[in-house]
Amino acid sequence: MSAAIELRGVEKSFGNIAIIRNINLSVAQGERHALIGPNGAGKSTTFNLISGYMAPTSGAVLLRGEVVSGLPPYQINRRGLSRSFQVTNVFANMSVWENLRCAVLWSTGQRYAFWKNIDNLPEVRERTAQILADIHLTARRDVPAGLLTYAEQRALEIGITVAGGANVILLDEPTAGMSHAETERAVTLIRRLTEGRTLLIVEHDMSVVFGLADRISVLVYGQIIASGTPEEIRGNPKVKEAYLGEEAA
Amino acid sequence: MSELVSTVAPPLPNATEKLKFYGIWVAAALVLLLLPRVFSSGGALTTFSLIGISIIFSLSYNILLGQTGLLSFGHAVYYGLGGFLVIHAINIIGANKLPIPLPVVPLIGGLTGLFFAALLGWVSTQRSGTAFAMISLGVAELIASSALILRTFFGGEAGVSANRTRLFKVFGWSFGPQIQIYYLVAAWTLIAVIAMYALTRTPLGRMCNAVRDNPERVQFVGYNPHVVRYLAFCFSGFFAGIAGALAAINFEIANSQYLGALQSGAVLYTTYIGGIGFFIGPIVGAILVTFLSLGLSDLTQVWQLYFGLLFIAVVLFAPGGITGLLMMHRPLLRAGTLPQVLPSYLVALVPTLAMIAGLILAMETIVHYTVNPGDDSHIKAFGVSFDAANPLIWATSAILLFGGYLIARRTWARVGQAWNDATGVAREKGVAA
Numbered sequence: 148m149s150a151a152i153e154l155r156g157v158e159k160s161f162g163n164i165a166i167i168r169n170i171n172l173s174v175a176q177g178e179r180h181a182l183i184g185p186n187g188a189g190k191s192t193t194f195n196l197i198s199g200y201m202a203p204t205s206g207a208v209l210l211r212g213e214v215v216s217g218l219p220p221y222q223i224n225r226r227g228l229s230r231s232f233q234v235t236n237v238f239a240n241m242s243v244w245e246n247l248r249c250a251v252l253w254s255t256g257q258r259y260a261f262w263k264n265i266d267n268l269p270e271v272r273e274r275t276a277q278i279l280a281d282i283h284l285t286a287r288r289d290v291p292a293g294l295l296t297y298a299e300q301r302a303l304e305i306g307i308t309v310a311g312g313a314n315v316i317l318l319d320e321p322t323a324g325m326s327h328a329e330t331e332r333a334v335t336l337i338r339r340l341t342e343g344r345t346l347l348i349v350e351h352d353m354s355v356v357f358g359l360a361d362r363i364s365v366l367v368y369g370q371i372i373a374s375g376t377p378e379e380i381r382g383n384p385k386v387k388e389a390y391l392g393e394e395a396a
Numbered sequence: 397m398s399e400l401v402s403t404v405a406p407p408l409p410n411a412t413e414k415l416k417f418y419g420i421w422v423a424a425a426l427v428l429l430l431l432p433r434v435f436s437s438g439g440a441l442t443t444f445s446l447i448g449i450s451i452i453f454s455l456s457y458n459i460l461l462g463q464t465g466l467l468s469f470g471h472a473v474y475y476g477l478g479g480f481l482v483i484h485a486i487n488i489i490g491a492n493k494l495p496i497p498l499p500v501v502p503l504i505g506g507l508t509g510l511f512f513a514a515l516l517g518w519v520s521t522q523r524s525g526t527a528f529a530m531i532s533l534g535v536a537e538l539i540a541s542s543a544l545i546l547r548t549f550f551g552g553e554a555g556v557s558a559n560r561t562r563l564f565k566v567f568g569w570s571f572g573p574q575i576q577i578y579y580l581v582a583a584w585t586l587i588a589v590i591a592m593y594a595l596t597r598t599p600l601g602r603m604c605n606a607v608r609d610n611p612e613r614v615q616f617v618g619y620n621p622h623v624v625r626y627l628a629f630c631f632s633g634f635f636a637g638i639a640g641a642l643a644a645i646n647f648e649i650a651n652s653q654y655l656g657a658l659q660s661g662a663v664l665y666t667t668y669i670g671g672i673g674f675f676i677g678p679i680v681g682a683i684l685v686t687f688l689s690l691g692l693s694d695l696t697q698v699w700q701l702y703f704g705l706l707f708i709a710v711v712l713f714a715p716g717g718i719t720g721l722l723m724m725h726r727p728l729l730r731a732g733t734l735p736q737v738l739p740s741y742l743v744a745l746v747p748t749l750a751m752i753a754g755l756i757l758a759m760e761t762i763v764h765y766t767v768n769p770g771d772d773s774h775i776k777a778f779g780v781s782f783d784a785a786n787p788l789i790w791a792t793s794a795i796l797l798f799g800g801y802l803i804a805r806r807t808w809a810r811v812g813q814a815w816n817d818a819t820g821v822a823r824e825k826g827v828a829a
Contacts, residue, residue: 264598
């Protein structure tokens with residue numbers, strides 16, 4: 148079985164500055180994999196490279212054995228990879244319902260249809276309703292996304308990401324800026340929504356990382372210095388030095 | 397599953413709501429049908445025809461600006477090319493006695509608009525924002541200047557004309573009298589408005605809004621924002637072509653002004669004044685601006701100056717346009733707190749009008765001294781005669797302008813206060829603002 152996501156010798160430079168330096172990473176299908184590392188290590192850039200937001204300078208990104216690096220984001224999304232953003236990135240003037248519906252349309256095969264009535268698509272309605280209930284925003288259904296509270300926007304962000312039914316989900320700091328209680332709710336939500344799917348998550352909150360992930364990779368200065376189970380990572384001296392120690396101090 | 401849908405999803409329109417919805421269109425059709433019975437003068441029929449054309453053109457523009465977030469400075473290109481092609485088509489059909497009646501000819505204009513939008517739009521819709529706006533401006537200038545150079549097709553300064561009455565007749569309609577042209581325009585307006593409304597209710601129409609709000613995110617839900625923008629551009633070109641065709645049929649002429657920068661500016665103006673955030677906004681704008689442009693030019697020499705001031709006022713104080721301004725009151729109406737703000741409006745109206753009167757007086761006086769200094773100083777504007785050389789008039793103008801402004805400023809604050817109170821109550825009652 149080929150890995151859900153595989154990075155082979157991926158490098159990314161902006162001008163002379165190498166941000167990502169030779170990353171090799173493999174995330175098995177159905178695995179919950181966390182990417183951790185200090186600020187500026189290149190975690191978000193890695194996400195951008197996997198999701199097609201940027202093309203790598205060299206190396207290849209494979210999605211279930213197929214090379215996807217160089218493809219535009221919508222092509223990669225259609226192949227079953229969906230990502231969220233660190234800074235909330237929703238359709239601010241549209242209602243929660245419409246936000247989720249837009250995220251459902253392509254995966255239900257509507258494409259660019261201009262001959263179908265949007266209200267006459269039972270499958271779209273059903274899936275949108277399902278996601279809306281899943282992220283617990285039913286009461287806020289008709290509110291423009293821009294007027295939601297921060298935690299609600301983060302939930303909507305996750306909802307949009309999973310709505311298309313992608314098999315591989317990338318979440319970029321989904322609990323950043325949340326209170327303790329909100330974080331707990333978000334983790335439960337993430338756990339449930341990514342059931343049976345592959346998850347790659349960037350997260351700063353170590354309790355979230357160690358509670359959620361099957362495997363962890365540590366990214367420092369554009370390189371993966373360690374990869375393994377939470378126990379292995381906890382015991383890894385290199386990680387302690389580069390990252391966890393810094394955090395403790 | 398379906399149980400979940402019924403509790404979670406927004407309710408689909410029930411039978412009464414559907415009936416109401418179709419009732420609106422039937423009522424619109426009836427109004428269009430009966431309008432000439434009430435206002436039967438030739439002038440009125442011409443005005444209505446121009447409004448119909450403007451409605452189609454402005455709505456087509458709003459597919460770009462309001463729905464997809466594309467600011468175009470060259471929308472008249474597709475309007476104008478539609479008009480030119482239709483004039484040539486009428487001439488060809490008439491000369492060869494082809495069995496094509498006039499009512500289907502606007503479709504030729506639409507297909508022309510669609511063809512050129514499809515041809516020219518692929519590159520410009522790669523990006524939105526400034527890049528799109530600049531390319532649209534460049535393309536518009538290119539086409540407009542070639543209209544003056546390629547005389548065989550565009551007819552140079554004079555343009556090309558046609559005789560619409562020489563076509564194949566159905567039901568004995570020659571389309572010579574204005575009333576028949578009115579019905580032709582009315583029918584096409586209704587069809588185009590319904591079609592453009594329906595477009596907003598399709599998957600493509602919804603994705604246009606998504607692209608407007610956040611083109612970056614659209615890419616991560618499987619859509620190519622370029623394709624969405626391109627398709628919107630094509631539809632917009634199609635309906636602009638229909639509007640241009642109807643204009644050409646109405647005037648029996650097409651000239652370079654049809655596709656010039658002024659025409660492109662006019663449709664932006666009309667659409668924005670009406671309000672780009674609502675489907676009916678451009679319709680409101682088309683009605684208002686057509687009436688204003690026909691009426692104001694009789695009342696004052698510098699009517700374009702007033703147009704400019706109105707535009708600035710709307711951009712600054714009512715970015716949602718006239719429709720946005722009216723729609724703001726909907727939550728108040730629902731909560732029943734509208735009467736709370738109305739008195740403050742009335743109080744504010746008096747000094748505001750005084751200020752505007754002072755401004756008009758000052759502007760007309762300045763126009764007299766700068767534009768026609770040699771003329772008699774007894775001038776007439778907005779039906780009122782006064783002596784522009786009289787210092788008393790200058791004093792009155794200054795008092796109205798500055799005094800009006802000082803008092804009006806206080807009343808505007810009161811309007812704001814009343815507004816906050818009323819919306820506060822509305823929010824407490826659970827009406828979403």
